[in-house]
Structures are given as C-alpha cells and as structure tokens.
Amino acid sequence: MTRHDPPASPLLTHCPETLPARAYYDADWFGREERAIWRRNWVYAGRLADLAPGTMRRISIGGQNLLLCRDQAGAVTAFHNTCRHRGSELCGAEDRKLGKLITCPYHAWSYATDGRLVSVAHATPTEDFRFEDHGLFAVHVQQWNGFLYLCLAETAPAFAPDLGLHALDNWPMAELVTGHRLVSELACNWKIFWENYNECLHCPGIHPGLCDMVPVYSRGVMSARELPGWDGSAPAGPVLKPGAETWTKSGAPCGPVFAGLTDAERAAGFTFVTLYPAMFVVAHVDYVRAVSLAPLGPERTRLTAEWLFPRETLDQPGFDAAAVAAFAARVLMEDGAACEMNQRGLRSERFAQGRLMPQEFDILAFHDWVRRQLAAEEGEGA
Numbered sequence: 001m002t003r004h005d006p007p008a009s010p011l012l013t014h015c016p017e018t019l020p021a022r023a024y025y026d027a028d029w030f031g032r033e034e035r036a037i038w039r040r041n042w043v044y045a046g047r048l049a050d051l052a053p054g055t056m057r058r059i060s061i062g063g064q065n066l067l068l069c070r071d072q073a074g075a076v077t078a079f080h081n082t083c084r085h086r087g088s089e090l091c092g093a094e095d096r097k098l099g100k101l102i103t104c105p106y107h108a109w110s111y112a113t114d115g116r117l118v119s120v121a122h123a124t125p126t127e128d129f130r131f132e133d134h135g136l137f138a139v140h141v142q143q144w145n146g147f148l149y150l151c152l153a154e155t156a157p158a159f160a161p162d163l164g165l166h167a168l169d170n171w172p173m174a175e176l177v178t179g180h181r182l183v184s185e186l187a188c189n190w191k192i193f194w195e196n197y198n199e200c201l202h203c204p205g206i207h208p209g210l211c212d213m214v215p216v217y218s219r220g221v222m223s224a225r226e227l228p229g230w231d232g233s234a235p236a237g238p239v240l241k242p243g244a245e246t247w248t249k250s251g252a253p254c255g256p257v258f259a260g261l262t263d264a265e266r267a268a269g270f271t272f273v274t275l276y277p278a279m280f281v282v283a284h285v286d287y288v289r290a291v292s293l294a295p296l297g298p299e300r301t302r303l304t305a306e307w308l309f310p311r312e313t314l315d316q317p318g319f320d321a322a323a324v325a326a327f328a329a330r331v332l333m334e335d336g337a338a339c340e341m342n343q344r345g346l347r348s349e350r351f352a353q354g355r356l357m358p359q360e361f362d363i364l365a366f367h368d369w370v371r372r373q374l375a376a377e378e379g380e381g382a
C-alpha cells in the first residue's frame with residue numbers, strides 16, 4: 001500500500017462504470033434486491049418514542065408484511081404479520097392497541113407478545129398439534145440511539161453504522177423527540193436518491209441555498225479534502241459559512257446547543273452518519289435529522305425525514321418546528337426533483353450504463369456493496 005503524506009485524497013483515480021441502467025427499473029433486479037438487501041440487513045423502522053407502549057403496528061420491509069409490537073412494559077418485538085393457523089394478517093393498516101395478547105382477527109388464535117401461541121380459541125386440536133411449534137415467526141430487533149431497526153435474516157449481520165456505534169454518543173439521542181416529519185413518495189429507484197445524497201457535484205446547480213450555507217459545496221465537493229492540493233490543514237469535513245452554527249434559515253441554533261459535544265463536533269456544524277442500506281443521520285449542534293428510504297417498487301421510493309429535538313426546545317413559547325425544518329426540507333425537495341429527472345432520463349433505450357467521476361467515491365463504495373450483497377445471495381442460492 002502506498003504511503004501518503006500529506007493525507008490521502010478520497011478521490012477515485014479512475015472513472016468506473018455505474019451499475020447497469022436496468023438496476024434502476026427492472027422488476028427482476030428489484031426482486032433480487034428485496035431478497036439480498038432488504039430482507040437481510042438491518043432496516044430502520046421508526047423512533048422508539050413514536051411507538052407508544054401497548055401498540056402494534058404493521059410495517060413493510062423488503063416486500064414482507066411485518067408486525068412491530070411494543071408491549072405495556074415497553075419491550076419491543078417484531079414478527080411476520082401472519083397467523084400460524086391459516087395465515088391471516090394479524091394487524092391491519094392502522095396502529096392497534098396491544099394488550100397482553102396478539103389476537104388474530106380471523107379465528108382468534110392468540111399469541112403472547114414474545115410470539116408464543118397461547119390459545120386457539122374455539123378450535124379443538126388433537127394430540128398431534130403442539131402449541132410450541134406454532135409461535136409467530138420472529139424478526140430481529142435492534143435499538144440504537146432511540147431508533148428501531150429490524151432484520152429479517154435468520155442470522156442478523158453486525159449492526160454497523162459507517163462512523164461506528166459511538167458516533168452519536170455525545171448527543172442525547174434517546175431523549176430527542178420527533179418535532180417534524182416529512183414523507184414524500186418519489187418517482188425514482190431508491191438507489192438514485194442514495195447516490196444523489198452522497199455526492200455534491202450536483203450541489204452548485206441544484207442547491208444554491210445550501211451552497212451558501214456550506215461554501216465548499218459550491219465547488220462541487222463534500223469537503224476540502226477533495227480539493228486539489230489539500231494538505232490536511234483545512235478541516236476534513238464540511239464547514240458552515242462564517243457565523244452559522246446549524247442548518248436553520250438564519251444559521252442560529254433553534255434552542256439550547258447540546259452540552260456534551262466536543263469542540264470539533266460543534267465546529268463541524270453537522271456529523272453525518274450513514275447506515276446501509278438507506279438511512280442517514282445528520283446530527284447538528286441543536287437538533288438531529290434522520291433521513292431514510294423505503295423502496296415501494298422499482299421506480300417508486302418513499303423518502304422520510306424526521307427532525308428530532310430536545311423536549312425543552314419544542315417547549316419554547318412559539319417554537320415552530322416546521323419553520324426550523326424548512327431549510328433542509330427545501331434541500332430534500334430539490335434532491336427529490338433531481339432524482340425524478342435522473343430516473344426519467346436513464347429510461348432511454350440508449351442509456352445502458354453511466355460513468356462515475358472521481359468525486360463520486362461514496363457511490364462507487366455503494367455500488368460495490370450492492371454488487372456484493374447480490375452476489376452473496378446468489379452464492380447461497382446456488
């Protein structure tokens with residue numbers, strides 16, 4: 001391995017090909033991803049604080065209908081949303097109240113909140129039927145910084161945010177409250193948004209307001225370390241414009257600044273954590289934003305953004321969470337429009353594959369990850 005002094009540039013030293021165009025619209029490719037990516041990795045399922053004790057909720061991951069439960073004592077469990085009798089859905093579209101038991105709405109089989117079958121109601125099984133063989137099909141649950149994640153794989157992979165498990169330790173993450181939420185359905189493949197969110201070549205053209213807030217973005221890069229001649233003296237991460245401390249319209253914090261942050265975390269203006277397959281946590285000095293993607297179809301993606309605040313910030317007289325969120329919401333909508341434009345264009349019969357530029361190193365890493373996931377699944381199936 002070559003030694004670099006000054007520090008190594010992250011720029012690619014070649015211009016690799018992208019994933020093939022069909023990766024963004026082909027139904028078979030989408031099905032492979034559902035199996036290889038979405039049913040095998042940890043997938044974000046919402047804030048713990050937004051799932052009240054005594055609630056069950058239907059959610060969908062990788063095309064699978066799932067049931068997320070929080071019992072009266074606060075414990076969280078998750079199952080496939082299918083009854084072991086004849087397969088009825090257990091929980092419909094709306095959040096349902098959860099008592100001691102999960103009761104099937106069809107013939108009233110009942111399960112404990114840990115999934116054990118405890119009653120078959122009016123049915124009279126013979127001796128060959130064993131209750132212990134007919135519990136709900138469990139799904140792995142993980143909590144991290146007040147976020148809930150589910151994994152459908154039999155053996156779950158390690159839970160591994162790109163900056164490590166401790167990247168947000170200085171933020172009081174578990175105590176933060178959802179103050180604003182944006183949900184938008186975009187006419188694009190989920191990977192199109194992922195790619196957009198991890199490069200800044202589009203920033204000068206698509207995000208004038210963002211480039212004003214983060215000046216280095218106006219040069220089409222995410223940080224100074226991507227600029228020619230970077231010698232390590234400028235900060236490696238993005239830096240807000242002089243006088244701005246956070247992503248609000250004025251750049252001023254919207255409430256008390258988190259007390260536990262290091263000088264470097266405050267100076268950076270934001271800490272950006274990526275969780276594969278498709279969640280991004282942006283931690284500012286005064287609030288945190290979580291952005292996540294859920295594929296709804298080959299060319300349809302649900303984008304969710306949640307703005308998380310300390311309770312005391314939300315309780316400030318006249319506090320308007322939507323107004324605070326407006327700056328980043330605008331950037332997200334600019335990104336969404338760009339992604340839909342990207343999707344429409346790559347449908348051309350002449351576009352078979354694109355080329356990545358050296359600044360798109362995060363996209364290459366993502367494409368390699370997608371390829372590895374698909375290959376691993378195929379290897380197992382072979």
Ligand code: FES
Pocket residue numbers: 083084085086087088104105106107108109
């Ligand atoms: S299908 Fe659930 S009790 Fe019959």
Ligand SMILES: [Fe+2]
Pocket residue numbers: 196197202203206207331334335
């Ligand atoms: Fe963008």
